[in-house]
Amino acid sequence: MLRYLSNKIFYGFLTLLGVITIVFLLFTVFPGDPARMMLDQKEDPEQLAQIRKNLGLDQPVIKQYFYYLNDLSPISFHSNTGDSYTSLQTGKYKGKTIYSGKETSVLLKYPYLRTSFQKQGKPVADIIAETLPNTMVLAVSAILFASFIGILLGIWSALVKDSWIDRTLLVVTSLGMSIPSFFSAIIIAYIFAFLLHHYTGFNMTGSLYEIDDMGEGKHLALKNLVLPAFTLGIRPLAVITQLTRNSLLEVMNQDYIRTAFAKGLKPSVVIRKHALRNALNPVITATSGWFASMLAGAVFVEFIFGWNGLGKEIVNALNTLDLPVVTAAVLIIAVTFIIINILVDILYGVLDPKVRLQ
Numbered sequence: 001m002l003r004y005l006s007n008k009i010f011y012g013f014l015t016l017l018g019v020i021t022i023v024f025l026l027f028t029v030f031p032g033d034p035a036r037m038m039l040d041q042k043e044d045p046e047q048l049a050q051i052r053k054n055l056g057l058d059q060p061v062i063k064q065y066f067y068y069l070n071d072l073s074p075i076s077f078h079s080n081t082g083d084s085y086t087s088l089q090t091g092k093y094k095g096k097t098i099y100s101g102k103e104t105s106v107l108l109k110y111p112y113l114r115t116s117f118q119k120q121g122k123p124v125a126d127i128i129a130e131t132l133p134n135t136m137v138l139a140v141s142a143i144l145f146a147s148f149i150g151i152l153l154g155i156w157s158a159l160v161k162d163s164w165i166d167r168t169l170l171v172v173t174s175l176g177m178s179i180p181s182f183f184s185a186i187i188i189a190y191i192f193a194f195l196l197h198h199y200t201g202f203n204m205t206g207s208l209y210e211i212d213d214m215g216e217g218k219h220l221a222l223k224n225l226v227l228p229a230f231t232l233g234i235r236p237l238a239v240i241t242q243l244t245r246n247s248l249l250e251v252m253n254q255d256y257i258r259t260a261f262a263k264g265l266k267p268s269v270v271i272r273k274h275a276l277r278n279a280l281n282p283v284i285t286a287t288s289g290w291f292a293s294m295l296a297g298a299v300f301v302e303f304i305f306g307w308n309g310l311g312k313e314i315v316n317a318l319n320t321l322d323l324p325v326v327t328a329a330v331l332i333i334a335v336t337f338i339i340i341n342i343l344v345d346i347l348y349g350v351l352d353p354k355v356r357l358q
Contacts, residue, residue: 008345012338019334024068027323028061055114056085071112072331078105113328118320124328127313132332134208135302135309139294141225142233147287150237154244154283155276161249169241176238182300185231189304192227202227205306228305232298236290243286247279288344292337 052058056067067085070076074095080103082089088105095109113124157169193202206224251257252275260270299311306312310329317325 005342005346008342012342015338016331016334020069020072020331021065023327023330024065027327028064054085054090059085071114074109074111076107076109078107079103080105113331114324116322116325118317118322124324127325128310128328128332131308131310131313134307135295135298135311137208138225138228138232138298138302138307138309139291141229142294143236143287143291145229146233146237146240146290147283150240151244151283153237153241155248155271157241157245158248158252159271166245169245173238173241176234177242179234180300181231181235182304184234185228185301185304188227188231207306207308224305224307228298228301228307231305232294232301236287236294239286239290240283243283244279247282248275251275251279284344284347288340292333292340295333295336 049058056064059067070078070086075098076086076093078086078088078093080088080100088107092115093107093109093112095107097105098108099106110125113128115121115123116127119127153169153173157166160166189204192200193204197203202223206221208221208225209218210221210224211218248271257270257275260274261267295310298307298309299314301307302309302311303315310332314326314329316322317329
């Protein structure tokens with residue numbers, strides 16, 4: 001198991017390195033001058049030159065790439081002379097010095113995600129820390145709703161196979177999978193937050209925390225979570241329902257299930273302890289994939305409902321060409337994908353003994 005996990009972590013590291021490289025190359029050739037963006041198009045040659053030096057933009061592309069890797073790496077090398085981008089004297093690196101030479105130091109530090117081009121040099125890590133928890137709350141709420149309801153509907157559909165209930169569920173879930181999130185978000189917001197606002201109490205826009213009327217403090221507003229979580233959960237709900245149904249029907253035709261019924265076990269016991277446990281593997285795969293993709297797919301839902309999350313921040317950053325924020329957000333989503341895939345592989349071994357043997 002340790003060797004298996006080591007291989008997974010190693011390949012995950014290679015995947016992350018590939019994502020970092022692609023993202024860096026994409027935004028390196030991106031049109032526009034970051035230094036001029038930070039000066040709001042003001043032409044000041046001395047300031048432009050100083051900003052380019054501070055950002056490492058005066059160096060060749062390959063050197064900029066290694067600077068970027070050095071920023072992200074938890075163990076990195078830095079100059080003590082104060083005349084380069086990696087100078088410790090800038091105070092932008094937070095960590096502990098594990099080696100200090102005459103010209104170079106080695107740091108054990110937090111990954112440095114650089115600073116925003118547009119928000120007066122605000123650290124990108126602070127921006128991510130403010131918005132990512134809201135997106136995580138939204139994504140977790142949506143996937144819990146989709147998983148719980150989807151598995152129940154899938155079991156029900158499998159047990160009443162070929163009935164009108166089964167056919168109705170297949171039609172509804174197929175429709176749910178085909179509707180884009182941005183379209184369903186607009187329709188749901190219009191119906192439940194505009195037309196039926198008097199009855200539902202839901203607002204068109206709102207975030208997890210709201211400022212009170214006096215502007216003196218924030219309070220938790222869970223009602224603002226209902227509509228965006230429901231909207232974001234529609235498509236995974238439809239996928240999980242159909243996967244659970246099809247996987248359960250396939251397992252129910254296996255010999256060991258027929259043997260369990262022949263022994264006189266109750267149908268509920270056979271389904272719960274034998275059939276459902278082995279039928280959940282494809283469902284777990286779909287659930288894990290949807291949860292990770294929700295961090296990226298929540299962009300339109302957050303923007304339409306005004307949810308102050310990572311997706312909305314990405315849209316705003318793209319509109320203002322705030323590339324460090326966009327880059328950091330993409331890397332956070334990539335890391336989430338990798339971690340979830342590793343955890344799912346471990347969970348496979350817990351649920352299915354055959355996976356552990358392999």
